[in-house]
Amino acid sequence: MRYAILPACLLATACNTHQSALAPFGVEAGETRTLTLVMALAALGLAAITFALYFRAVRAPEGSLSHTGGMKLVLWMGAIVPTVLLAGLLLYALPAMRPMDSAPGDLEIRVEGEQFWWRVIYDPQDPQGRLVDANEIRIPTGRTVVFTLAAHDVVHSFWIPGLAGKMDMIPGRENRLVVKATKPGRYRGVCAELCGLAHALMAFEVVAVEPVAFDSWLAEHQAGIAAPPKDSRGARLFADQGCGACHAIQGTEHTGQIGPDLTRYAHRKSLGAGTQEPTLANTADFIRAPEDLKPGARMPTYTDLSREEALAIARYLKGRE
Incomplete structure (x- = not known):
């Protein structure tokens, strides 16, 4: 036995x-x-x-x-x-x-590999309608989707095993991957190329939904999400600590492009590119010491913040104050 x-x-x-x-x-x-x-x-x-x-x-x-x-x-x-x-x-x-064929009207999503997370841009050719997110890709079933893949630092490899094959993301070059989802659900994608210390901690979620649900979601988010309150303690700490130099939050003065866009952080299902659940406690811990969760991450540590201050910023990002 x-x-x-x-x-x-x-x-x-x-x-x-x-x-x-x-x-x-x-x-x-x-x-x-x-x-x-x-x-x-x-x-x-x-x-x-x-x-x-x-x-x-x-x-x-x-x-x-x-x-x-x-x-x-x-x-x-x-x-x-x-x-x-x-x-x-x-x-x-x-x-x-033979690669799948695409047409001019197909949905285009730009994905940029960072160390160690994913920047996701919907309708990148439309400055007014483009939607920026991180570590989650939402696609409609039954429609052709064109991924434009790029990297800024090192070579990554974009792989959604249940959707299509691997495609390298090379600095200075753009690659295209044409896909079509056949059934809805939540799936997982990963980086398949050794890209640094946190290579194994660089996942993302793929959400395949019916076309009507996707169109509704995209229109709602392109119209904008209500900005979190600016007068909360967490908002003041976020600004005082200079977080807006790296992170953007729609509807505020924070427009940083170095780190993930945090506008939709309250809607995300994971923290640290699929590493942990985005609870208040986990978010506060990541703010204070990101290296503990993601070795090699470029985000600086904020150990000078007390846990209560980090929790205040976490509540602000989660829209709870």
Whole structure:
């Protein structure tokens, strides 16, 4: 029984549905899974043929196979059959390697990899309608979405396993990834390229929703979210500590672009790019000592702040004062 524990644990790792290429929610990921299964079955078929020939050769009576018969067997099973099978797999796989087509009216989302978080910009070509967020990407199902991918510091790799394949984000260059989600849900994306100390702590959430719900959400957020109160203790501390030099909050004088936009922080489901829940306590701890949660993060420490002061800023960001 104990020898079955390890295989069972390995199989259990494949049960993940929110971050798995074997649980697709996009067209490309679905095609990739099908291609993987076909190639795996073909490989198993070749292996079965090889083992069958091996056992036949081992158990065959001496002299039962002539030289001519052996050469024919080698020719057919060692050359012709594998060549035909591999050629068929190649012809089957080539169409899947072609990128998805896009049209001028498709939704465009710009994603910029930072150390160690994700800047997300909807409608980046429209200065009036652009919407800036961080560490969460919302997309409509059934519609083509064009991701424009860039980086400012080091190479990152943008990967949403259930949606599409990986795409590098290279400083000084923009890459495009065209995707189409097929079913709604909440999924997880990650950085797949070693980019620094907190590389493993650089995730983001992908929310796929019905097109009507997406249009409603985008219109609501493009219209603006009510700015948090400016006269609270947290607002004054936020301003006094110079947080607005790095972070923007819509409707206030804070327009920093170095760190994540905090306008919609109260609506986010994670803190530190998928690292923790954005509770008041966790937010206060991150404000005071971000290095403890994200080694190598560029945000400075604020250990001079008392915990009560950090909690006041957290309440301000969460819209609770």
